[in-house]
């Protein structure tokens with residue numbers, strides 16, 4: 411196992427990581443996550459545990475809760491969800507009845523998430539799901555169409571938030587649509603949480619009924635989830651998480667979440683979040699100049715979605731070719747997709763991880779040109795080998811852990 415971890419360390423060090431949902435954590439986050447906080451059961455909540463010896467775990471969880479409340483301006487926080495999907499599940503469980511209630515959400519192929527009601531996820535099996543997409547001309551959300559659908563469907567919950575949407579989301583508009591049909595509104599900000607915390611993207615906390623998120627994407631913490639809501643929903647959310655669907659919380663992860671939230675409260679984090687978007691926009695310009703079609707024409711956030719359908723190559727082929735060049739991206743469906751999710755017509759590119767390594771606009775221009783060169787002819791192995799050499803040479807000069 412030590413050898414495998416060493417190999418993975420070298421892969422991360424020598425490559426360019428552009429998966430939009432990934433990031434690189436600080437040494438402090440890593441240390442907390444790998445600490446003896448993993449040794450303890452702490453079922454329950456601070457002050458109300460089912461095990462003895464939890465006094466320091468109470469302190470750790472309270473610290474994490476207080477810090478995330480301060481970061482987003484929330485009345486109540488639950489930091490126990492093991493993941494973003496668990497956080498979403500807890501919200502659904504707290505307000506919807508299985509087999510009875512209806513929900514509305516963005517479809518997976520147009521940018522949503524599995525846990526937003528995909529038929530292969532628990533969410534699609536337990537609730538009647540009605541999905542919205544983007545306007546196929548602008549490739550952006552059409553709030554009028556969402557409102558019209560909500561009036562027809564009369565859902566119990568409207569989910570907003572996405573995994574592959576490069577534009578700003580109007581959370582206030584979603585809550586108003588939900589209010590108009592007497593529904594709850596849940597914003598899943600997993601991808602953009604760091605941007606919301608830093609004020610680079612509008613923060614839905616206090617605007618929508620429930621906010622869910624992961625901690626490991628733009629927020630740059632350990633793998634995990636959390637939920638934010640008003641005091642009126644605190645009890646039902648806490649009950650839905652424990653004992654509703656989880657047992658013992660992962661206290662080493664909660665400790666690392668507390669470290670991540672402290673880091674995100676620093677002014678340097680705000681600068682980092684600003685740079686993520688600047689980097690994405692810089693790379694988008696290079697890709698656009700190289701003739702690649704960007705879904706919605708560009709980006710307002712940390713990610714870019716490339717439509718390869720006019721290039722005669724699939725997302726899968728592009729992902730594999732770039733992988734051979736040391737550039738890690740993922741194939742992704744695009745609006746109007748006609749290929750399977752295992753093949754796809756698109757490529758999703760994100761800048762959180764490269765920004766954590768300290769790369770700025772000039773490196774983004776270089777990386778954008780590498781991507782364009784590889785995609786020009788994905789069968790040209792000599793170009794791929796040449797780019798791979800340049801990638802390793804540049805990437806290995808940047809630290810793996812942000813300060």
Ligand code: DSN
Nearest residue numbers: 430431494523573574
């Ligand atoms: N699957 C993740 C992503 O890559 O966006 C979200 O859970």
